Amino acid sequence: MYQLRPYQQQAVDAAVAHFKKSRKPAVVVLPTGAGKSLVIAELGRKARGRVLVLAHVKELVEQNHQKFESYRLKAGIFSAGLARKESEHKITFGSIQSVACNLDAFNEPISLLIIDECHRISLNEESSYPLVINHFKKLNPQLCVLGLTATPFRLGMGWIYNYHYHGMVRTLAPRPFYRCIYELPLRYMLQHGYLTPPMLDDTPLIHYQFSELSCAEGFFKEKELNQCLQTQKRITPLIMEQLLEKASDRRAVMIFAATVKHAREILGFLPANQSALILGETAEHERDQLIQRFKQQQLKFLVNVAVLTTGFDAPHVDLIAILRPTESISLYHQIIGRGLRLSEGKKDCLIVDYAGNRYDLHQPEVGELRPPGNTEPVQVLCPACGFANTFWGRLTEDGTIIEHFGRKCQGFLDDDEGEIELCDYRFRFKECRECGAENDIAARQCHQCQATLVDADKQLKEALKSQDTLVIRCCGMSFSAEQEKLTIHYHDEDGAELSESFRLDSPQDRREFQQGFLRFHWRSPGNEPEFHSCSQIMALQSMFRAPDFVIARMQKKRRIICDKLFDYQGRYRRAYELS
Known part of the structure; x- marks a missing residue:
């Protein structure tokens, strides 16, 4: 037992x-x-x-x-x-x-x-x-x-x-x-010797470039993957030459290809008598025979396309080659997990990522698609309940969060009877004009009063039609200060400008600044510092994000900003986007 x-x-x-x-x-x-x-x-x-x-x-x-x-x-x-x-x-x-x-x-x-x-x-x-x-x-x-x-x-x-x-x-x-x-x-398993230590090589000199691919509903399209690989067809032979060199002192190699066409190309560079390919269309009896030969070490190389990520156990695998983009951290963990089981004589498992996935083996699953750019999971404390949320974000070299993309706190409390009370704090939100409730930025109806929320496209269309309203596509913003009066300037790509001002003299002034500007513009909402002077704000200008559109109406011969649109996704072009 x-x-x-x-x-x-x-x-x-x-x-x-x-x-x-x-x-x-x-x-x-x-x-x-x-x-x-x-x-x-x-x-x-x-x-x-x-x-x-x-x-x-x-x-x-x-x-x-x-x-x-x-x-x-x-x-x-x-x-x-x-x-x-x-x-x-x-x-x-x-x-x-x-x-x-x-x-x-x-x-x-x-x-x-x-x-x-x-x-x-x-x-x-x-x-x-x-x-x-x-x-x-x-x-x-x-x-x-x-x-x-x-x-x-x-x-x-x-x-x-x-x-x-x-x-x-x-x-x-x-x-x-x-x-x-x-x-x-996973970290616990590795620290206590229950799994084979991975040796990560995620920055090989030769690698594919998949960053321009779009990920629809969590999946890459095979046609787009093939087109992308076709434009990089000279890279595959170089990758395989390097991989064979790295595999020379390894016992068993699993290769994860991007598409069926790609997998067959990869197989052509491997020793025929030591290699096999398993696809979703591979007959069950043939698949069983190939897996058995691989487990018995009659085959050294096993190429597959998304069929051996779970339910496959070959403990002697000591090299995992990733030649495909992975849609989530979970899938990345599934792939690498094929090589982490313990086996007699196995000291480590080499993980070579030729697809530039940029995932850390110990990263938690965030639950959202990874935003473009140099993003990674960051921990953001909720200012309302104190819960430590995990969102995609960006860090400085010393680990300070400079931006995150979280919307709502993920925390909750439950009592002894299992009743759950959700934290309702929102880091980014759309405010209902009827009742003032905060809603998700993509919501169309207020969750509290059921009123229809303002549609951004409709709002822009009406503003553009109005003669006393100015709409600018904001391409950036700048700050200026005079004594304790802070002025924020919003710049249009064509040179137009709108501005608004806040004073920071009194606690009431600072509360108005926090509620009317800071919470919307700070790149890491929920982590806003408490500002007491204009000089403090001027020193951190890069930590504020600009809106996509700014709307101002004429009042007493002055243009007063009445709305700013963030996280815009609609039919109107944003600054510097091609029409």
């Missing part, structure tokens, strides 16, 4: 504690190589009722089943790929495809449904996982549903759960899981 590691026992305890007080679906996050199958085995052993454990590939079904039977307990397997369809046992390990197609074989209620690699669950009620979950909930409305994954983030969906036990809100949109009840950071 296996002895659980401390963190594995903590994960089991967290699941037991959660389901004692709630029946809402929960997720446990453990890095690749953390031994999820042992956690599953212990939960199955402790469960009082019947248990079904699902996985998406037969290899995981078999692996989880073997770990459970190491407890000297019997369990069934329901998987067409393993040629077994047993549903009469107290514990059954099944493949999702086989179970979903044979729900008539499962007529008795179960108490616990465990889903391995649960980030694969879709919100489509007609897809396999929701069909299975709904089937067993009809048999037992008190069903406990527990997911396990290394990456609780799905491209096209985002976070797969709503709330994190550390007190953060991931999303309020419908998700397969309600709460993450336990998460173990």
Whole structure:
């Protein structure tokens, strides 16, 4: 019988504690190589009722089943790929495809449904996982549903759960899981010797340039990837020459290609008798044979396109070559995780990133697409509740946050009964003119009074039509000060200018400056300093962001700024954009 590691026992305890007080679906996050199958085995052993454990590939079904039977307990397997369809046992390990197609074989209620690699669950009620979950909930409305994954983030969906036990809100949109009840950071696994140390080479002299590609809904388009690679066709031979040199003293190499065409090109540079290619279209029996030959070290190089990121276990892999852009930190972690398992004689795993992904192995998932430029995850404290949010942002060399792109605090508080109160602080917002409530910058209706919020395009159209209104496309702003009167000048690309002034003499003056200017213009909202003099502001001019448009109306023969538009996305051109 296996002895659980401390963190594995903590994960089991967290699941037991959660389901004692709630029946809402929960997720446990453990890095690749953390031994999820042992956690599953212990939960199955402790469960009082019947248990079904699902996985998406037969290899995981078999692996989880073997770990459970190491407890000297019997369990069934329901998987067409393993040629077994047993549903009469107290514990059954099944493949999702086989179970979903044979729900008539499962007529008795179960108490616990465990889903391995649960980030694969879709919100489509007609897809396999929701069909299975709904089937067993009809048999037992008190069903406990527990997911396990290394990456609780799905491209096209985002976070797969709503709330994190550390007190953060991931999303309020419908998700397969309600709460993450336990998460173990990758850093812990590495520090305690549970994983092979990675050697990161993320700045090779020869690399692809994918920065101009657009990422639609979290995905790169294959056609655009191929076009981009075609313009860099001279780079691939150079990369492969360098990679073969780096692989000369390595035992097993996994190569992650950008497209099918790209993968076939890569394969052409590798030794034919030591290399194989696995695609989504590769026949199952052929795929099984190739993977088996790779695991038996009959093959040294294995090229794939987005098919071996999860559910693949070859511990002797000691070189990961990334030749594709990755859409999220989670996907980056999945790729690198293929090389971090422990293996006899393996001292480290070389990670070579030829795609310029710029992710840190220890970075947390942010949950939003990465903004362009030199951005990285930054921690921003909420001034209302104190919660430490993780947003994309920019840092100085000494680690000071100079800008972040967070909108709303992710924090929440819950009581002993599980009732949740969300923090409502917004770092960036659109104010309702009817009730003054702060709304998301993309909202069309006020969340408090349901009034229709001003549409930026409509607002600009009306302002441009008005004879007594001036609209400038702001290309920058500058500051000037006279005694304690601060004037901000907004500059149009054609030379026009608008300005507004604030005094900083009294506490009331400074509050007006904070509410009317600082909170909107500071690049790192929520971290605004307390200014007492114009000289302090003048010294930090670069920390203020300019609006996209400034609108001013004529009042008593003077143009008074009445509105500024930030984060504009619409049909009107911004400063210096091509029409």
